[in-house]
Amino acid sequence: xxxxxxxxxxxxxxxxxxxxxxxxxxxxxxxxxxxxxxxxxxxxxxxxxxxxxxxxxxxxxxxxxxxxxxxxxxxxxxxxxxxxxxxxxxxxxxxxxxxxxxxxxxxxxxxxxxxxxxxxxxxxxxxxxxxxxxxxxxxxxxxxxxxxxxxxxxxxxxxxxxxxxxxxxxxxxxxxxxxxxxxxxxxxxxxxxxxxxxxxxxxxxxxxxxxxxxxxxxxxxxxxxxxxxxxxxxxxxxxxxxxxxxxxxxxxxxxxxxxxxxxxxxxxxxxxxxxxxxxxxxxxxxxxxxxxxxxxxxxxxxxxxxxxxxxxxxxxxxxxxxxxxxxxxxxxxxxxxxxxxxxxxxxxxxxxxxxxxxxxxxxxxxxxxxxxxxxxxxxxxxxxxxxxxxxxxx
Numbered sequence: 001x002x003x004x005x006x007x008x009x010x011x012x013x014x015x016x017x018x019x020x021x022x023x024x025x026x027x028x029x030x031x032x033x034x035x036x037x038x039x040x041x042x043x044x045x046x047x048x049x050x051x052x053x054x055x056x057x058x059x060x061x062x063x064x065x066x067x068x069x070x071x072x073x074x075x076x077x078x079x080x081x082x083x084x085x086x087x088x089x090x091x092x093x094x095x096x097x098x099x100x101x102x103x104x105x106x107x108x109x110x111x112x113x114x115x116x117x118x119x120x121x122x123x124x125x126x127x128x129x130x131x132x133x134x135x136x137x138x139x140x141x142x143x144x145x146x147x148x149x150x151x152x153x154x155x156x157x158x159x160x161x162x163x164x165x166x167x168x169x170x171x172x173x174x175x176x177x178x179x180x181x182x183x184x185x186x187x188x189x190x191x192x193x194x195x196x197x198x199x200x201x202x203x204x205x206x207x208x209x210x211x212x213x214x215x216x217x218x219x220x221x222x223x224x225x226x227x228x229x230x231x232x233x234x235x236x237x238x239x240x241x242x243x244x245x246x247x248x249x250x251x252x253x254x255x256x257x258x259x260x261x262x263x264x265x266x267x268x269x270x271x272x273x274x275x276x277x278x279x280x281x282x283x284x285x286x287x288x289x290x291x292x293x294x295x296x297x298x299x300x301x302x303x304x305x306x307x308x309x310x311x312x313x314x315x316x317x318x319x320x321x322x323x324x325x326x327x328x329x330x331x332x333x334x335x336x337x338x339x340x341x342x343x344x345x346x347x348x349x350x351x352x353x354x355x356x357x358x359x360x361x362x363x364x365x366x367x368x369x370x371x372x373x374x375x376x377x378x379x380x381x382x383x384x385x386x387x388x389x390x391x392x393x394x
Contacts, residue, residue: 058324059090060142060317068093069117069311069318072105074301075252077120077169078322079334086321092314100251101208109134109306116306117315120168123300124210127158127373135164136305142316145323145341153300153340157372165302166319167340169332171270172360172368173211173297176255176277178264180286189219189292191265193242200245204257205267207249207394209385210371211297212239215267218294224369227377232384243392259284270358271336281336289357291364298368300340 054062071078075098083094097114099105102125109119109129121129129135140146143166146154153167175192177185182199185191192203192215206212214224216235226232247263248254255272257263259282266273270289277287303319305312322328329347332339338358339345345353353359360368374381 058321060313060320062091064313065090065092065317066311066314067091068095069314070114071096071118071120072099072108072114072116073118073120074098075100077301077335079331081334082322082327082331085327086318090317090321092318094318098252103209115308115310117309117311118303118318119306120301120303122371123156123158123302124371124373126165126302126304129304129306130159130164131373134307136307136309136312137163138166138305138319139316142313143320143323145320148323148325148328148341148343150340150342156300157370159302165304166323168301168303169271169335169337170298170300170340171337171358172291173206173215173267173269173299174273174289174291174357176258176266176268176273177288177290178258178261178286179288180284181261181264185290187290187293189215189294191290192267193219193238195241195245197245197265199264201247202262202264203242203245203266204248204250204254204263205239205242205246206254206269207251209381212249212267213381213385213388214297214369214371216242218292218296218369221294224295224297225372225374227374227380229380232380236384236388239388240391246392249392249394255283258287270338274355274358275336278336291357291360291367293367295367295369298365298370 056062059065069092071094073096078096083096087093097116099108102122105119105121106125106128109116126135146162146166149167153170154162159165175189177191179185191197192205197203205215210224213232213235216238217224217226217231220231220234220238222228222231222235248257250257254263254266254268255276258266258268259276268276268289273287273289275281276283277285277289279285303322305315309315322331323341325341325343326347328339328341328344332341332344332348333352336358339348356364
């Protein structure tokens, strides 16, 4: 009886095995990149998972993920723990390289630099790259967390149909003051441009063509996007006059300079200034951020995928991963900039949300200006900036 039962069980097992679908291992990615299947783009439905593929909300189709992706971004612009989490959870290493200006980013890509999967250009540079055909349309079936974005941060002038970008951070470009030394200050660009400043030699300016020329233009009462050659010449001369008081033109370590006391006034991006005043984040008490009364830049940095990126599907999965509310909040608290992710605000420290330097009220927003593509006048900006840098020996 036991023998007959064993035979019957064996026959049943063979029958079930014959009816079951075959399970195959996914093919190894070619040259370290993604599988040969074309990555979805332009709003198409994602390619169906191969039989046996593991699909998750946070990691997408794991059988389609590359071993690593290459991120080209600003310095200290992502919490390293998030990259570690993504590798542990999804099995993908994020290799990070940094640039110091939008112009450096553009030049690197135009020169045929390394094959980056994700880049983080600012608003006006997105507009330029779209016009040049340099950005891939995204598949938001793979990036459903785009729904978490605040209305302020989507469908902006640089990507009006929200086809090419996922908002990363936004902020302003005013100046920081070390109130331990500068006890009497105003909310005016005159603090930075006074040729007889008592703080001469302890001032830093961003090493950024549009930001630095823009600050000078606004102090002079002009638009940050002014294309009048005479006005730009005036801004150049103002910067040359100011240069005798400038210790450094620096977009990467200007926060370190004011924390160490080497400078006491710094033209600076929001997040760098905010963190510079927080001892818990390596800063020092007494450093405050000022949005000038004349106005300053409002900007937004965005994740995008350059045309020809080797791993677009994995890149989009990572974009989506970073925009889960709790992860976006973690990143915002680390970086110190305004999060475009409305759903993340539930997880952000209320004191940070109340900081008007990070989330300015409407009356302050009214004084802010977006840097926009100036078209053919870019050549004029390039010439003015080159002449300025030559004059100051930088």
